[in-house]
Amino acid sequence: MRYSIITINYNNKEGLRHTIESVISQTSQDYEYIIIDGGSTDGSVDVIKEFADHVNYWVSEKDKGVYNAMNKGIAQAKGEYLVFMNSGDRFHSPDVLDLMADHHEYIICGKVLKGDSTIPSGHHKPTISLVDLMRGSLPHQAMFIKREIMARHPYDENYKILSDWKFCIHALVYDNCTFRNSDVIVADYDTSGISTNSNGLLAKERKFILQEMFPPRVIKDYQRLAPVDDELLDLSVLLTQTVGARRLAKRFIKLLLRLTHKK
Structure with a gap:
């Protein structure tokens, strides 16, 4: 099995429906579908049950936050690559999985469309460097990540927004994992999520992660180059x-x- 598609959800019934519909409309069927719900009370569970024939595993129970839910999905996954398509986000087109099938690097990153924008966002260089990572993060909705590297570096549940950024630094800098940049638009990104509306938390978490992972002299260079x-x-x-x-x-x-x- 090539893909494990993981959707996390909490009280976002309509967004969840849109996400599920985009997953099951994929022309490639070489995937399993996992939904982790955080104990929703808005009817989300009814939506999951409606599409239960297309879902390989689902659970609805309280969790400790976004990254705890994503780690639960990782623990259930059996595919070669993990794809996180959280509720409200959608595959851009039905052939996304087919378009990404010929890549074999540890991390492959495509593009996203944010909100009503028609201009793709994401990483725009053929490779990626430490400076690139320290100046910005990769869109997790557009990333295809080999399960073995995610099992080695599960998301740090101490962070609410940037644990996926911390994972990228671990995998691409410390582990030197292979990387491919793709021009495929993978996802339409829901901009109502916590990372878009962080009220200053994003900057705080970035500072803490930098201090955790790099010595002061490297952070000083980052501050100069930013x-x-x-x-x-x-x-x-x-x-x-x-x-x-x-x-x-x-x-x-x-x-x-x-x-x-x-x-």
Whole structure:
């Protein structure tokens, strides 16, 4: 079995219905479907029962939060790749699973459409670096993750928003897992979720995770690079690839930082 599709839900009956319909409409049938409900009281369980013939495993019980629910789904999964499509999120088209079938890296990341936007969001470089990860996170709705690496690094349930970001740092930096960027639009992303409406919690969790995973000297570099425009940063990195240009690159970066701080 290639895919384990995991949906978590709590009191989002209509969003859950939309998600389920997008899953069962996939042209590929090489998947199992797992739904973890947090003890909903709004009729969500009735929706699950309505589609029970298409669901391989489901449970409705109280949990300790989003990542606890996602870890419950991981524990039940048997597929080669895990796909998290939480209630309210939808596969962008019925052929998404077929379009992703030829990739074999540990982590494959496609694109998402947020809300009413028609411009795909996500990672737009062929590979991914530490700087990329420290400046932003990958959309979990568009990620296909090998189950074995998720079993090694389950989501840290101490965080409410950014445990998936912490997982990416573990897998892609510390474990050096293979990665592929895909232009396939995987999901239509529901922007009403907790990560979109975090009321400052996102910045706090990012700070705590950085402090947990990196020494102060690395965090200092991150703070220096964070304001620098992506294209200018890429150019500075390109300059450092030749020994004779390193001194020029250092001056170039210092100049950029001065200009940035003056804005």
